[in-house]
Amino acid sequence: MIVELLSVPAIILILGAFLLPLIPERIRSSAFILFPLIALGVLWTLPEGSLVQLPFASYELHLLTVDALSRIFGTIFVMIAIIGGIYAFHIKDLGQQTSALAYAGGALGVTFAGDFFSLFFFWEIMAAASTWLIWARQTEASDKAGMRYVLVHIFGGGLFMTGILLHLNGGGSFLIESLEQTYTVANVFMLLGVGLNSAIPPLHAWLADAYPKATITGAVFMSAFTTKSAVYVLIRLFPGWDILIYWGVAMALYGVVYAVLVNDIREILAYHIVSQVGYMVAGVGIGTEMAINGTTAHAFSHILYKSLLFMGAGAVIYATGKSKLTELGGFAKKMPVVVGLYMIGAFSISGFPFFNGFISKSMVVSAAGAAHLPTIMLLLILASVGTFLHTGLKLPYFTWFGEKKSDFSVSDVPLNMKIAMGMGAFFCTLFGVYPALLYNYLPYAVDYTPYTIYHFVEMMQILVFTFVGFWLLRKKLEGSPHIAIDTDWFYRRPADAVQYAFVELPNRFYGFVEQRSLKIAGGLSRFSKNPLQLLPFGSSNPDGKKEIKSDDFSASIGAALAFILFGFIVASLVVLL
Amino acid sequence: MKKWHWIALGIVFLISLILEFTFLADYDSHWWNHIPAFYAIWGFVGCVAIIYISKWLGKFFILSDEDYYDR
Numbered sequence: 001m002i003v004e005l006l007s008v009p010a011i012i013l014i015l016g017a018f019l020l021p022l023i024p025e026r027i028r029s030s031a032f033i034l035f036p037l038i039a040l041g042v043l044w045t046l047p048e049g050s051l052v053q054l055p056f057a058s059y060e061l062h063l064l065t066v067d068a069l070s071r072i073f074g075t076i077f078v079m080i081a082i083i084g085g086i087y088a089f090h091i092k093d094l095g096q097q098t099s100a101l102a103y104a105g106g107a108l109g110v111t112f113a114g115d116f117f118s119l120f121f122f123w124e125i126m127a128a129a130s131t132w133l134i135w136a137r138q139t140e141a142s143d144k145a146g147m148r149y150v151l152v153h154i155f156g157g158g159l160f161m162t163g164i165l166l167h168l169n170g171g172g173s174f175l176i177e178s179l180e181q182t183y184t185v186a187n188v189f190m191l192l193g194v195g196l197n198s199a200i201p202p203l204h205a206w207l208a209d210a211y212p213k214a215t216i217t218g219a220v221f222m223s224a225f226t227t228k229s230a231v232y233v234l235i236r237l238f239p240g241w242d243i244l245i246y247w248g249v250a251m252a253l254y255g256v257v258y259a260v261l262v263n264d265i266r267e268i269l270a271y272h273i274v275s276q277v278g279y280m281v282a283g284v285g286i287g288t289e290m291a292i293n294g295t296t297a298h299a300f301s302h303i304l305y306k307s308l309l310f311m312g313a314g315a316v317i318y319a320t321g322k323s324k325l326t327e328l329g330g331f332a333k334k335m336p337v338v339v340g341l342y343m344i345g346a347f348s349i350s351g352f353p354f355f356n357g358f359i360s361k362s363m364v365v366s367a368a369g370a371a372h373l374p375t376i377m378l379l380l381i382l383a384s385v386g387t388f389l390h391t392g393l394k395l396p397y398f399t400w401f402g403e404k405k406s407d408f409s410v411s412d413v414p415l416n417m418k419i420a421m422g423m424g425a426f427f428c429t430l431f432g433v434y435p436a437l438l439y440n441y442l443p444y445a446v447d448y449t450p451y452t453i454y455h456f457v458e459m460m461q462i463l464v465f466t467f468v469g470f471w472l473l474r475k476k477l478e479g480s481p482h483i484a485i486d487t488d489w490f491y492r493r494p495a496d497a498v499q500y501a502f503v504e505l506p507n508r509f510y511g512f513v514e515q516r517s518l519k520i521a522g523g524l525s526r527f528s529k530n531p532l533q534l535l536p537f538g539s540s541n542p543d544g545k546k547e548i549k550s551d552d553f554s555a556s557i558g559a560a561l562a563f564i565l566f567g568f569i570v571a572s573l574v575v576l577l
Numbered sequence: 578m579k580k581w582h583w584i585a586l587g588i589v590f591l592i593s594l595i596l597e598f599t600f601l602a603d604y605d606s607h608w609w610n611h612i613p614a615f616y617a618i619w620g621f622v623g624c625v626a627i628i629y630i631s632k633w634l635g636k637f638f639i640l641s642d643e644d645y646y647d648r
Contacts (some may be wrong), residue, residue, distance in 0.1 A: 156599055260631035374607050378619070385623040453600045460593040461616035464586050469624030471578060476628055482640040492646050 004052050008064045009039035009074060010112060010122060013081070013105030017098045017129075029089045032097050036081035036104065036168070043074050050114050062114025069296060069443040073111045073232045075403070076300045077104060079427070080224040080307055087311050087420035088217035098130035100221050111232055115175050116164045116374040119233070123160065123197075124282040126226060127153035133218025134210050142213040148488070149210040153195070160193025181241050186574060191238060197230035198281060199274050200247055201254050205488035207273060208258065212266040212323065216314035219266060223310045224303045231280045231299050240287025245368075248282025249379045251275065256386030258486065259394075263324045263479040265313045268395050275383055276302050276349070282380065283364040286371050289444040294363035296442050301356040301431065306349035308424035309391060312342030315417055316399060320408045325395075325479030330404030337418055339400050344425040346396060348432065350388035351459055355432040358459065366448065381458075385466045393470045394477045452457075484575055590617065 005011050016035030023031045043066075052064040081104035104128060109122025134146035166186035168174060179187055196203040207227070211219050238244060255275025259268050270484065276298070283295030315338045317323050320331070332339050350354035351362065361384060364440065368377040431438050439446040470477070594614060609615045612644075 094636040256627055257634060258639070260628060261635040335623045369607065374609075377607070378609070381616075381619065382623045382627075385620055386627050389624055389627060453596050454604060457593045457601060458616045460589055461597075461614060464590050464593070464621035465617045465620035466624045467586065469621050469628070473625065473628050476632060480640070481643055482635075483643050484635070484639050485638075485641050485645070485646060 005054075005063070007042055008052055008109075008112065009043045009045065009078065010063075010105045010109030010502060011221045012039045012042065013101050013108060014125070017102040017105060018528075019092055020098050020101065025092060028094070028097060029091070030100060032088075033082055033085040035101060037077045038086065039108065040075070040078040040082070040294075043071060043078065046071075049490070057217075057327045059115070059117060061118045062175065063109075063118050064112050065114030065176075066112065067443070068441065069232070069235065070111050071295060072300060072438075072443070073228070075441075076303050077107045077111060077225065077229070080104075080221070080303050083307065083420050084217065084220045084224070086423065086537070087220055087314075087417050089416035089420075090414045091217055093136060095132055096136045096215060096218060099129040099136075103129035103133070103221055103225055105129075107229045110229045110348055113176065115528065116168070117174075119176060120157070120161060120164060123140075123229075124157050126229065127157060130218075130222055132435075133222060134214045136218060137213060137215045139213070145210045145213040148491070149206050152491075156193050156196035158193075159189050159196065163189030163191070163193055164189065176236050178239050179237050181238075191241075194230050194233050194237065195247075197226055198234060199227050199230075199277055200281060201251050201274070202252075202487040204251070204274050205486045208262075208267055208270040208486060209488050211270040211273075212264045215512050216318055217501055219314060220310045220562050222305050223269070223306045224272060227277050227548075228280075228299045228303055231277060231284070231295065234281065234284045235292060235295060239284055239292060241285055244285030245282050245373070245376060248278045248280070248283070248285055249376055249383075250278070251281065251494070252278030252380060252383035253386070254278070256383055256390070258484055259386065259390040260477065261482075261484045263326055263481060263483075265316060265323055265325065265328075265395055265399055266310065268390055269309050269313055269539040272349070272387060272391050273306060275387060276306065278383065279361060279364045282376065283367060286367050286376075288367055288371055290370055290448060291364065291367035293439075293442040293444050293446055293448070294360065294365075294367045297360035297438055298364055300438060301348065301360040304424055304427050304431070305355075305357060308345035308421060308428060309342060309349065311417065311421045311424060312338055312345060313340075313395075315413045315421070315553065318417070319413050322408055324481070326481050327399040327406040327408070328399045329402045329412050330400075330403075332400035334410040334560060335400075335413060338413060338421065339396065341418070341421040341425045342396060343392075346388075346392040349429040350392040350463065351384055352463065353432075353451070353456060353459060354429065356428045356438075358432055358455075359435040362450050362455055363448055381462065385462060388466045389462055389470055389477075393467065394474075397474065398477070398479060535569070593617075 006015075012051060014029070015550075020028055020031060046064070048066050049066075050062045050065045052062070054061040054063055069076045077359075081101070084100065088096070088100065105128055106122045106126030108110045109117055109125065113119035113122060131146050131150040131153075132140050134149055136142075150215055163186050166184075170184070170186055172179075172186065179190075192203070196206075199207045209271050211222055214222055234244070252275050254270040255273070255278065258272040259275070262268055262271060280302070283291045283298065313323075315335065316328065319335060319338075320328065322328055344355065348357040351357045365377055365380045365384075368374075368380060435450055439448075591597070604610055609619075612618070
């Protein structure tokens with residue numbers, strides 16, 4: 001049994017998270033990378049099917065259900081755990097290391113879970129472990145953001161669990177399988193719970209709120225796991241649900257609009273996660289074999305280039321201590337390697353030919369075309385204009401080029417961070433040049449060629465003219481020292497009112513009642529000290545007040561008590577004998 | 578942006594146009610394929626629209642002072 005459990009990739013990583021504290025500090029970073037490497041080896045030797053079952057109450061948990069879809073998602077999660085581990089190699093913070101490893105384990109657990117309970121168990125491990133990656137930044141902003149993050153995810157987990165329980169109660173399958181498109185209460189709850197983790201607006205604000213405040217290395221892991229594991233669950237549960245098409249397109253554009261406005265570099269990237277996940281959600285909604293392949297491929301590509309972009313932004317923050325466009329600028333020459341590697345990520349996300357975004361994004365867009373949804377297709381292309389505009393042009397231009405906007409010094413970035421970025425850039429290019437390396441492992445057989453003249457023409461024209469538009473209007477895109485109000489307003493702004501209504505008001509009420517009862521108790525105790533005061537006779541002192549002398553009544557009360565006690569003794573003797 | 582940057586962009590665009598008119602002349606899977614250089618137009622118009630609409634939305638209600646939540 002134990003040996004069987006050790007073949008579960010998620011358990012390897014979570015076990016690793018428990019072992020890390022026992023490993024000496026100087027080899028801990030290496031050990032961190034070792035566990036995902038083992039998991040990678042294991043997951044490629046596993047046959048398909050449900051391999052490990054565990055009895056749990058009257059259920060049987062399926063901890064390891066392997067097929068092409070779970071294998072490809074598992075592979076990219078493990079890859080990013082390794083790359084992220086190298087990026088964080090210089091970090092000596094045990095808390096961050098263990099939580100990152102447990103977080104990766106949670107994502108893998110979700111991927112290979114065959115039943116709802118195992119899925120939910122790992123789902124919650126992800127939420128808990130990732131919160132620490134925000135708190136570990138140890139600033140006031142990150143403390144608060146982490147608290148909001150964990151509360152929102154507890155809420156999302158609650159929605160998901162409610163859906164699962166209603167689903168089971170209604171006779172639904174305990175094993176994970178695609179749900180019929182009917183809007184039963186159970187299905188809606190599950191969709192909302194998974195939708196929250198997929199950052200589908202209006203349930204997305206936690207992402208743009210928390211990711212920019214996480215630690216430099218933590219954000220790299222976060223950009224990969226939470227939303228993409230949710231996309232995986234969407235593929236499993238809701239393929240072909242029409243509503244996801246429209247939701248996906250809406251979020252692809254939503255992220256673009258916010259990315260124009262925000263000032264923090266990691267917040268721009270966070271909003272572009274929302275935008276990019278929009279393609280995947282739309283792909284799940286389209287639901288054809290080509291669309292599911294496209295979604296899977298795009299999730300794979302996205303994790304690689306988005307983590308690369310977050311690594312680049314993290315390097316900027318590491319080197320300068322600044323993260324806002326309004327404070328950066330003019331230091332590209334001081335970190336040419338980082339700029340170059342970041343640009344590979346930017347080219348990938350923008351869909352430049354020969355980078356991995358081109359081979360996956362175009363697949364989702366083409367799937368929309370093949371499913372006769374031309375408007376959806378055009379809007380997705382529009383979103384990709386926005387992607388290039390922000391991630392490929394605005395962010396690098398105002399961060400590294402342009403004029404310097406504040407005083408800062410640029411320190412050296414550790415070599416391991418550059419190596420990790422180099423690995424990310426290598427894979428972004430590798431899969432772009434050899435798409436078959438990815439296509440061969442997609443869940444369905446691929447009948448799609450990205451490198452056609454049509455796609456070349458399309459991308460060349462779009463990219464060139466997006467650039468022209470950017471250059472003409474670049475002044476408008478300059479950051480401004482503002483924050484963008486998003487749907488987190490609904491739980492942040494009324495916080496004071498909520499605190500007043502649910503904490504202060506009850507507090508005051510209880511305070512009032514407490515004082516009153518103390519007063520009454522005080523009065524009663526004074527009164528009961530000397531009942532003789534109430535009697536109309538008795539001696540009064542010259543002031544007219546009755547003198548309180550305890551010996552006035554002690555003898556009579558003493559006698560009364562003695563009689564009562566005597567009565568008890570007699571009664572008990574009678575009963576006992 | 579130096580002059581040769583613009584020339585390079587122009588050449589790329591020209592190549593895309595040549596490819597479009599020679600190899601894709603009879604390609605018409607979508608309604609917009611009949612419009613010459615459609616993707617260039619879509620890219621430019623889209624880019625301008627994204628900037629202006631977002632800025633307008635920002636001014637209208639999205640953007641706020643940095644201490645908005647701390648007040």
